[in-house]
Amino acid sequence: MMVTLHLNGLKVSLEEGATLLDAAKFLGFPIPTLCHMEGLSPYGACRLCVVEIGEGENAKLVSSCTYPVQEGLKIRTASSRVLRARRMILELLLASCPQSRTIQDLASAHGIRIQRFRQEHEDCILCGRCVRMCEEQMMAKAIGFRGRGQARSIGTPFDIKSDVCRLCGGCMYICPACQLRCTYSEPERAVCGGCANLMSPCVEMENFDDLMCYMDPCVACEIHKD
């Protein structure tokens, strides 16, 4: 069945079951995403893809990656309220993971120039991409969420190597927070790959001649200096 809705004033018909994010993509309206990924189930963790639905007093913000299309729905993808919310989310993400290039790029694209919040330097924004990758694409379920609230973290049960982990590296590959360190499968873009290889690529310089390292301080460099 087809569903007709109004997106930024334009009428669009979509297959039932599609999400608002699909609708926006279909019409070419850009919506920034972070925890969303093609091939993984929608999760709605990062809230970066918020859009405004409804009109007047009933208007509310929803995450477009998890909201299914509805007949006659009025959606605004770039209202001032949406942009304000997105900027705030990005500022908070930037404060918790300032070293992530993905987040830096997104923040920059949204015109964030100053950092108002204290930097936390967390390694993880709990977007759950790696958890879904492990379960849905690698069929392993080696890592998952643990604890709750402030103590929530991602990892293996009991913090020991999981029996079902095949060391595929998929979790690191799609991680938006540690991406800078983990693009080892593409040597020309690799910075270090130290997390995947005991012998980091910057040490084998013959393979990575054009390598520029942003890692400072770098554990591998410190070890091989002597």
Next chain:
Amino acid sequence: MKKEIVQSILKKNDGSRSGLISILEDIQAKQGYLSEDALRMVAEKTKRSLVDVYAVATFYKAFSLQPRGKHLISVCLGTACHVRGGPTVARGFEKNLSIKAGETTHDKEFTLETVNCLGACALGPVAVVDGHYFPKMKTSGVPGIIEKTRVGLDHVEIDTDQRVFPVEVSCARCNHSLMDPRHPIDGHPSIRVTVSFGHKHGWLALSSLYGSYNVASEYEIPTDAVAHIFCPHCHAELIGGAKCGECGAPMVPMIVRGGGVVQICARRGCKGHMLDLIGTTIG
């Protein structure tokens, strides 16, 4: 870890993929904590991944992955208790037990935890020790509570407590008295019966005080074993139709002198019992 305990709990919850929490609750109640082996077994038997089981076990505060102490002290730090000095009380317990909140003492006697609200705000600051509520706590009361808990909060002074009284019972079939003055328990004549479990057969002496669970027996009866109790005189099995309201094991009926029936649960460790008095006249 007792593998069999976990296995029996899993068997009880057999067949359904729902009910993970109730399985974990049962293990937590039996073992006092969720061991790694137990979680692995649960994951395997319920066909879940270990990650999912671990996520649930770490999500709820009711579950603990570390062994807990024999006594659990919860100090409330909810809003009402907080403004009335809950944190001071918590510090008092920490100082007295030399542990931090969330830790267990070295002798595995006490576990101290802080909770966010116990729903007893009018009693604040409140602390709960093994299910006993201590309202309007002061730090000066802390050592007393710890001392009382060491002895056992359920400890009853037999001589002074009026909730405990002796009963005299006889066999429901031959009406022969079961009282044995030669082997007193709790300072009163014991109830002497014959007990049979597994392949063992021997004597069992029960306290005749209603409310006391003290027993002596020829062979140690394992906890949770359901024993068969026989009259030592007519050798008939003491068994009625009733089932224990606590655990479902058969109840053992005995005639109370003065009229009435007392029933005790045949399962070792189960405290299910019932006193049915009829035809007594107080004159």
